[in-house]
Structure formats: structure tokens, C-alpha cells
Amino acid sequence: MNEKPEKLIDKKGLRLDGRKADELRPLKLEVGVLANADGSAYIEHGKNKILAAVFGPKEMHPKHLSLPDRMVIRCRYHMAPFSVQERKSPAPSRREVELSKVIRESLEASLFVELYPRTGIDVFIEVLQADGGTRCASITAASLAIADAGIPMRDLVVACAAGKVDDTVVLDLFDVEDKLGAADVPVALMPNLNAVTLLQMDGILTPEEFEKAVSMAMEGCKQIYVMQKEALKTKYMAIKEEVEEE
Amino acid sequence: MPTFFEKKQVVTPGELLAEGDYLIGENTYMEENKIYASRIGLVDLDNKRVNVVALRAFYVPKMGDIVIGTVKEVGFNGWTVDIKAPYTALLRASDVLSRPFKPQNDELSQVLNGGDLIVAKIASYDRAHDPQLTVGEPGLGKITRGQIMQVTPTKIPRVIGRKGSMISMIKQETGCQIILGLNGVILVTGKSPEFEELAMAAIKKIEEESHTSGLTDRITQLLKEEKAKLEENKNE
Numbered sequence: 325m326n327e328k329p330e331k332l333i334d335k336k337g338l339r340l341d342g343r344k345a346d347e348l349r350p351l352k353l354e355v356g357v358l359a360n361a362d363g364s365a366y367i368e369h370g371k372n373k374i375l376a377a378v379f380g381p382k383e384m385h386p387k388h389l390s391l392p393d394r395m396v397i398r399c400r401y402h403m404a405p406f407s408v409q410e411r412k413s414p415a416p417s418r419r420e421v422e423l424s425k426v427i428r429e430s431l432e433a434s435l436f437v438e439l440y441p442r443t444g445i446d447v448f449i450e451v452l453q454a455d456g457g458t459r460c461a462s463i464t465a466a467s468l469a470i471a472d473a474g475i476p477m478r479d480l481v482v483a484c485a486a487g488k489v490d491d492t493v494v495l496d497l498f499d500v501e502d503k504l505g506a507a508d509v510p511v512a513l514m515p516n517l518n519a520v521t522l523l524q525m526d527g528i529l530t531p532e533e534f535e536k537a538v539s540m541a542m543e544g545c546k547q548i549y550v551m552q553k554e555a556l557k558t559k560y561m562a563i564k565e566e567v568e569e570e
Numbered sequence: 571m572p573t574f575f576e577k578k579q580v581v582t583p584g585e586l587l588a589e590g591d592y593l594i595g596e597n598t599y600m601e602e603n604k605i606y607a608s609r610i611g612l613v614d615l616d617n618k619r620v621n622v623v624a625l626r627a628f629y630v631p632k633m634g635d636i637v638i639g640t641v642k643e644v645g646f647n648g649w650t651v652d653i654k655a656p657y658t659a660l661l662r663a664s665d666v667l668s669r670p671f672k673p674q675n676d677e678l679s680q681v682l683n684g685g686d687l688i689v690a691k692i693a694s695y696d697r698a699h700d701p702q703l704t705v706g707e708p709g710l711g712k713i714t715r716g717q718i719m720q721v722t723p724t725k726i727p728r729v730i731g732r733k734g735s736m737i738s739m740i741k742q743e744t745g746c747q748i749i750l751g752l753n754g755v756i757l758v759t760g761k762s763p764e765f766e767e768l769a770m771a772a773i774k775k776i777e778e779e780s781h782t783s784g785l786t787d788r789i790t791q792l793l794k795e796e797k798a799k800l801e802e803n804k805n806e
């Protein structure tokens with residue numbers, strides 16, 4: 325897809341990858357994929373492939389970073405050099421540093437940081453393949469990894485984007501739509517508490533379009549949330565079924 | 571005042587468990603009079619208290635807990651000990667020596683050195699201070715023999731079983747001494763390494779299948795079968 329397509333949405337209202345305006349990309353979630361991390365998760369969101377690993381809570385190193393009244397969360401969002409078409413330098417870019425920050429903040433809202441003072445947790449997010457909407461998929465996976473590490477949380481955080489392409493508000497933009505579209509609105513949500521932990525927008529939307537995009541993204545989040553819960557349960561249910569079959 | 575779960579159902583963090591006149595138990599929290607789960611686990615209602623038995627958790631020190639730790643560093647007047655918790659524990663020299671500690675007479679690394687394993691009790695711990703250990707009680711102190719294994723700390727009650735039924739059964743079948751650290755570290759000491767391995771395999775199985783029913787029977791069966799095999803090999 326090197327040439328710029330004339331239209332991002334065809335006459336039937338279908339998008340370049342054949343989806344309807346309010347349709348998500350296919351999703352696959354897996355929990356506990358890494359043996360060496362305290363908690364881990366893997367997500368395939370369309371063509372996105374992302375690994376998340378969590379360590380801790382443990383004593384902060386270096387010690388001066390620890391806080392006397394709360395737990396510190398460190399987060400590293402990183403794209404592998406082979407995750408995009410042109411080789412990406414493995415050094416953290418400005419964009420990755422920013423994404424690390426917004427992901428960290430959206431996850432922090434779900435944790436009881438005041439319960440474990442003077443400690444810290446590390447969240448590592450490795451994008452193996454990127455196809456638009458990696459920050460959202462990263463949050464979904466990282467939250468699962470935190471739950472897998474046994475760190476108490478208010479709710480799982482789930483994220484999904486909505487945006488505008490060719491004057492239509494659509495759900496879950498992929499790379500081409502993201503680059504050529506008019507706007508992108510990522511939303512992270514704790515669905516049971518109905519609390520938004522991340523809301524960004526780049527591009528231009530009218531107030532009506534913005535409201536539609538946010539509510540659409542929140543609907544998408546709720547759809548992903550069902551799969552997210554399922555993925556977390558699956559890890560433990562598999563053992564249960566195995567035993568019952570014997 | 572409804573509850574929203576079946577007994578022993580697997581719940582995920584954030585799942586609404588009950589509303590109204592209920593109390594929060596382990597791994598739950600309350601917001602606007604609603605009770606939610608905060609960890610993945612199995613729910614249970616005990617009177618008015620909603621409890622979640624976590625499937626994954628880490629150890630948080632509590633006063634009076636028996637733990638098994640590794641000596642990390644020898645300091646000026648004590649040791650720092652890794653107890654598999656978010657905080658490093660401290661063990662003071664005067665506690666181990668049971669007499670006043672004089673730096674000029676006592677060489678601490680000859681008493682306990684880095685890498686040594688100890689069974690200890692948590693003497694004190696609060697939000698502002700790291701946990702302090704004590705070994706001044708019978709059964710506590712340096713570990714000299716046996717094998718060590720690690721399980722998720724929340725599974726320790728399951729390994730113990732109802733009124734200690736599970737652990738005493740394993741002890742009886744394998745003839746091993748087993749010390750359970752509440753931080754999830756377990757010490758198994760037996761007559762031969764084979765029986766230690768067998769006890770460890772049984773505990774591993776309990777950890778993996780802790781949320782299933784009829785576990786005691788399956789463990790008994792496993793132990794009997796494996797024991798028979800061991801004896802057969804011995805006779806040959």
C-alpha cells in the first residue's frame with residue numbers, strides 16, 4: 325500500500341480492509357506467555373503484535389526514585405527495529421518516550437498505589453509488529469500482564485481508538501487510516517467503573533463528531549473487555565478442564 | 571442487597587461482586603457501596619464478608635509470619651534477607667547471637683553468609699519500616715539440609731489443607747519434614763532425595779490445580795503410585 329488510495333471508504337461504506345465503520349479488527353489475547361516475568365500478556369490486534377511484561381512490586385532501584393507514601397510505576401513502550409516497514413532505530417524516540425508516559429498514567433489510575441509504599445513495578449511493552457493503534461493495544465495487554473502478576477487493581481484497563489476518515493467517524497483505525505485520516509481519538513477505559521483513564525485526540529473534529537468518536541471508542545473498549553476477561557480466565561480454566569476430563 | 575456471583579466462581583479484577591450491606595474481605599474493595607474484586611481469584615461469601623481467594627498474588631509481610639529467606643548481604647550489625655516480598659527484611663546480629671554484639675569480637679560472615687537460607691519469624695513490620703526478622707525461637711535459624719521450592723504465596727493454605735490434612739498426609743506418605751514459609755518458599759527435608767522430589771512434585775501439583783475439587787484424593791493417589799514405583803526400583 326505505497327500508493328495513496330483515492331478513497332478510504334468505498335460506496336458500500338466499507339473500509340480498505342473490508343470492515344464496516346463500527347467494526348473492530350480481529351483480536352487475540354493470551355496471558356502468561358513469558359516464564360521469567362512476574363506477569364505477562366500477548367496481544368494480536370489486527371496486524372499489531374505486542375508483548376507486555378511486568379516485574380514487581382519490588383524495592384525501587386535506584387533507591388532515590390522510591391516514594392515514601394506510594395508505589396512507583398515505571399513503563400517502557402518500545403518498538404522493535406523490525407516492527408515497521410523502514411527499520412526503526414532501537415533507541416527510544418520522542419514518540420516512544422511520550423507513549424511510555426501516557427500508558428503509565430492510564431495504568432496507574434487502575435492500581436492501589438498507596439498500598440505498597442517505597443516499592444516499584446516495571447512494565448515493559450515491546451511492539452513486535454505495528455499497524456496503527458499500538459498505544460491502545462499496549463494498554464490492553466499491559467493491564468492483563470499486571471493482573472497476571474497478581475497486583476491488586478480497581479479494574480482491567482482496556483483501550484480502543486476511534487477517528488475520522490473521509491468525513492465518516494470510524495472505530496479502531498489501522499495504519500493507513502491513521503496516517504491519511506482526519507483525526508484519531510484513543511480512549512482507555514475501566515469499564516466496570518465507567519472511568520476514562522486516557523483520552524487523546526490528534527486532528528480536527530467538530531464537537532458532535534468528537535462526542536460520536538468517544539462513545540464509539542468506548543463501545544469498542546467494552547467489546548475488547550469481554551475478550552480481555554476471557555483471556556485472563558482461560559489461563560486458569562484450562563487447568564481445571566484438563567483435570568476434570570481425567 | 572444482591573450478590574452477583576456463584577460460589578467458587580472465577581472472577582477478574584473489577585468484577586462487581588455485591589451491592590449493599592456486605593463487608594469487604596480479602597482481595598476486594600468497596601466503592602459507592604458496591605464491592606468489586608481486585609485480583610483474579612475464586613469468590614466466596616463468608617457470612618456477610620465477600621472474599622476472593624487470589625490465584626495470583628505476592629507476599630506481603632505480616633507480624634508473626636514464619637518465612638524462609640536468603641541472606642543477601644552481611645552488614646555492619648546484621649544481615650539483609652530476601653524474603654520474596656516487595657521489601658527486604660533485616661536480621662539483627664544481636665538477635666542471632668543472643669548476647670550483646672561486639673563488632674571487634676564477632677565476625678558476622680562466619681555466623682551467616684551471603685546465600686545462606688534461614689527460617690525466620692517476622693518480628694515487626696509497618697508501612698514506614700522494612701520488616702525485621704527474628705530467629706530466637708525453636709525451629710528457626712539457618713537451614714543446613716533439604717530442598718527448597720517456591721509456590722505462589724496464596725496457595726500455601728491449600729497446601730496445608732483443611733486443619734492441616736493435606737500437609738500431614740504428604741508428610742506421612744513421603745516421610746519428609748516440610749516447613750512452609752508463608753512467603754511461598756517451602757523447605758522439604760527427607761531421608762533420601764527421591765522422597766524429597768516426590769513431596770515436591772505433590773506440592774507442585776497442588777499449586778497448579780489448587781482451584782479444582784477432589785484434589786486431596788488425586789494427591790493421595792499420585793503419592794501412592796509414585797511410592798510404589800520407588801520401592802520397586804529399590805528392590806531390583
